[in-house]
Amino acid sequence: MSSISQAMLSQGLFEDQELSTQMGFFSFPPNLTISTPPFGYHQSLKTLITMPPSLAADAPTSLTETLLSSATQKQKDHITSHFGGPQLLSLQRSSANLRAWGEVNEYCRGSKRSDGDDHDHLRVSAKKMKKIKSRRKVREPRFCFKTMSDVDILDDGYKWRKYGQKVVKNTEHPRSYYRCTQDNCRVKKRVERLAEDPRMVITTYEGRHIHSPSHDEDDTQAPSHLNYFFW
DNA sequence: CGCCTTTGACCTGCGC
DNA sequence: GCGCAGGTCAAAGGCG
Numbered sequence: 001m002s003s004i005s006q007a008m009l010s011q012g013l014f015e016d017q018e019l020s021t022q023m024g025f026f027s028f029p030p031n032l033t034i035s036t037p038p039f040g041y042h043q044s045l046k047t048l049i050t051m052p053p054s055l056a057a058d059a060p061t062s063l064t065e066t067l068l069s070s071a072t073q074k075q076k077d078h079i080t081s082h083f084g085g086p087q088l089l090s091l092q093r094s095s096a097n098l099r100a101w102g103e104v105n106e107y108c109r110g111s112k113r114s115d116g117d118d119h120d121h122l123r124v125s126a127k128k129m130k131k132i133k134s135r136r137k138v139r140e141p142r143f144c145f146k147t148m149s150d151v152d153i154l155d156d157g158y159k160w161r162k163y164g165q166k167v168v169k170n171t172e173h174p175r176s177y178y179r180c181t182q183d184n185c186r187v188k189k190r191v192e193r194l195a196e197d198p199r200m201v202i203t204t205y206e207g208r209h210i211h212s213p214s215h216d217e218d219d220t221q222a223p224s225h226l227n228y229f230f231w
Numbered sequence: 232c233g234c235c236t237t238t239g240a241c242c243t244g245c246g247c
Numbered sequence: 248g249c250g251c252a253g254g255t256c257a258a259a260g261g262c263g
Binding site: 169 | 251252253254255256257
């Protein structure tokens with residue numbers, strides 16, 4: 001089990017949820033995907049919520065409502081006490097990410113619902129999926145989360161090599177591109193600062209590591225900087 | 232010397 | 248088809 005999952009479970013937030021450490025997916029609440037980044041991430045990381053772009057279009061409002069409607073009182077209390085209210089992860093809505101979500105949807109379809117409710121808005125539309133499948137290039141699944149930190153690089157236990165930096169339109173902060181230095185491991189990550197709030201660092205992981213972290217952090221060790229995760 | 236970052240050039244996908 | 252923006256490459260230089 002990942003250290004993140006342990007952290008979540010230790011807080012009693014998702015104690016009833018079945019955990020797949022291999023995929024890192026939770027299924028809570030039923031129509032959202034709550035996931036941990038791939039196993040081996042830094043113990044200070046907690047959790048993140050991801051969702052189909054179709055639902056993300058209404059985020060954070062719809063997600064907040066959905067989350068709160070199905071959250072236990074304990075979870076609601078946690079949201080209020082830790083975040084001063086339901087603040088939620090911002091999500092990528094780029095078309096490129098649809099490809100990743102196509103894969104996520106395929107995975108999630110394994111636990112197909114039978115309640116007959118209209119959940120179409122939770123999935124990429126058939127038209128979009130057709131367009132996705134018509135594309136040759138298939139992207140790895142992505143995990144995106146936001147932290148409040150003075151430093152851009154979070155210690156996630158893996159070694160990374162920077163291979164590019166790009167100034168993104170409408171932002172004054174450049175986006176950095178990193179690749180895992182492990183042989184044959186093709187995991188990449190992007191790091192950028194939020195235009196609206198430069199204190200926030202957005203980290204996007206693409207792909208899954210095929211190896212263990214290069215060094216194991218002591219789970220009891222305090223983080224060297226403040227990570228403030230939305231979920 | 233090896234590994235890393237920097238940075239301009241190039242490639243690719245997408246919208247119009 | 249074209250232009251733009253994001254993503255990647257690779258040479259050059261820095262650092263331990």
